[in-house]
Amino acid sequence: MDHFLYRNGVLHAEDVPLTEIAATVGTPFYVYSSATLARHYTVFDEALAGMPHLVCYAMKANSNLAVLKLLGDMGAGMDVVSVGEYLRAKAAGVPGERIVFSGVGKTRAEMETVLAGGIRQFNVESEPELYLLSKVASEMGVEVPITVRVNPDVDAKTHPKIATGMSDNKFGIPIARAREVYKLAASLPGVKVIGIDVHIGSQLVDLSPYRDAFRKVAELTEQLRADGHEISRLDLGGGLGIPYERSNAAPPLPMDYGDVVRETVGHLGCEIEIEPGRLIAGNAGLMVSSVIFRKNGEGRDFLIVDAAMNDLIRPAMYEAHHDIVPVMEPAPGAAQSPVDIVGPICESGDTFTKQRPMPHLDDGDMIAFRSAGAYGAVMSSEYNSRPMIPEVLVKGDQFAVIRPRPTFDEMLNRDKLPEWMQD
Structure with a gap:
């Protein structure tokens, strides 16, 4: 609508x-319509009702300060992929504890700025990033909450240029190596493991890839807890599609997406983060x-x-x-x-x-x-x-x-x- x-x-x-x-x-x-932006944020928030959660708007979709302030004032968190987006979110009045830092190429300078300004968590995408973040956080005398982005090798059935969850994509760590990487993270100073991150792509019009990916995340959660890690937060990404062609069948609704989240990971007692961008804006x-x-x-x-x-x-x-x-x-x-x-x-x-x-x-x-x-x-x-x-x-x-x-x-x-x- x-x-x-x-x-x-x-x-x-x-x-x-x-x-x-x-x-x-x-x-x-x-x-842009304020009423439409507000409604789309609200339907996502309502879709996760009954579970502890935070809807983190994916700023890459539309990062105008007025759009960010409208959503931030409603309680939205922000998913950022650069220090520029981080500074935009802060300028729009969104506090650091509601900002999640994603992206495959975080630099030392970006880490320093974000750690100084406050952040909810880093979604770590590689071992080199993990080592650098540990070093920077230790030098600054802080401990930063992290998730590790796992790549579940799930076909999102979307355009190849916006698919992110296959084994040949640049994003995340292969899920088969996740336990090894979490063990490394637990051994490093300056970082504190708090959860798992996954994001399989954008403009998804079928819920089955989500179901497949989230089931793999649920299994990994149990394994990591058995290994002694605290897994209290699951960042499930975004990517739900919108009807670009009015004549086509409508993509699944956020409420249906919420049902998949409950079905697959709702029993784990984790706080849920989601990162919709396109569907909101x-x-x-x-x-x-x-x-x-x-x-x-x-x-x-x-x-x-x-x-x-x-x-x-x-x-x-x-x-x-x-x-x-x-x-x-x-x-x-x-x-x-x-x-x-x-x-x-x-x-x-x-x-x-x-x-x-x-x-x-x-x-x-x-x-x-x-x-x-x-x-x-x-x-x-x-x-x-x-x-x-x-x-x-x-x-x-x-x-x-x-x-x-x-x-x-x-x-x-x-x-x-x-x-x-x-x-």
């Missing part, structure tokens, strides 16, 4: 017509763009729009689908014809969709890309020297720009000429 609906023939974000936002900030822009956002030209080609027509692959890279990177709808509601039964919707960047890959049936749209008409709240603005760039597009947050009948579009002067002034080039 989201809060983007047609009213009086105009697509709205909650109670704000998108035409009003476009008149203020221009196109293209991202717009994805359908909470749109990208709105205007048609620059309608171009008639040989055998096909093109809509050339003012958004591009630098603004929303998912179609170019993953061949990802986004439903695309006109901002002005078409008449019932309006004729549709196939078009390629493309951006202005000098790359053939700057194509959002090919031969998509759409109602007739003219120069200046606006379209909205649905399900663009996750992995949209966070993955954008200034390729072709195109300014980053604004982000807007809506609450009821109010809206605010939460990341402005930079001016060309602001972009240019970030570059510095070496002294020998200056007159």
Whole structure:
């Protein structure tokens, strides 16, 4: 469910017509719904009711400070994968005891910053990281709670670029070696084993891979406890998918996911952490763009729009689908014809969709890309020297720009000429 609906023939974000936002900030822009973000966090929180738990929002999906503050104020924790994300979470008011540090390439400098600022736990991904974290924590005179991320070799049945739980992925430690690595961790100063971490991928639309992975985690928990380790916390990752294509069957609901958690690990008495990102933010956002030209080609027509692959890279990177709808509601039964919707960047890959049936749209008409709240603005760039597009947050009948579009002067002034080039 989201809060983007047609009213009086105009697509709205909650109670704000998108035409009003476009008149203020221009196109293209991202717009997020506060009500949808809050609802999606709440359904995950409710899905784990009755178990001690913390929903740690995966910031990589959308790390705008306003989004983080909205969720943090509701009690969400944060899953971060860089010191930059950690500092964003802290700037949004999320305390260190609700922040989990994941990722395969944590540096000494990142460890030092995070240990000084406070952290709930490190999810350790390798033995070299374990040795370095032990050394840094010992030098700083602190003891840091850790889990070890285990790789259960479970096929998440998702896109290869967002699968993380197979034996050939870069993430985690093979589950067959977990007891050996936990024994090492217990012998090192500065780190304290408190749990297990697992994450098998993103955009999962089937619960069976979760069930398989969590059963392996449950078995490992019993083994590690028998070995004398304290296992009181299970970080089960995230990855539950969203319906990018409204015509397809809906992915499993968070409540169904919660039932799998209870069925597989609920008997262990552990605190449960989960790290949803896409499901919280994805359908909470749109990208709105205007048609620059309608171009008639040989055998096909093109809509050339003012958004591009630098603004929303998912179609170019993953061949990802986004439903695309006109901002002005078409008449019932309006004729549709196939078009390629493309951006202005000098790359053939700057194509959002090919031969998509759409109602007739003219120069200046606006379209909205649905399900663009996750992995949209966070993955954008200034390729072709195109300014980053604004982000807007809506609450009821109010809206605010939460990341402005930079001016060309602001972009240019970030570059510095070496002294020998200056007159």
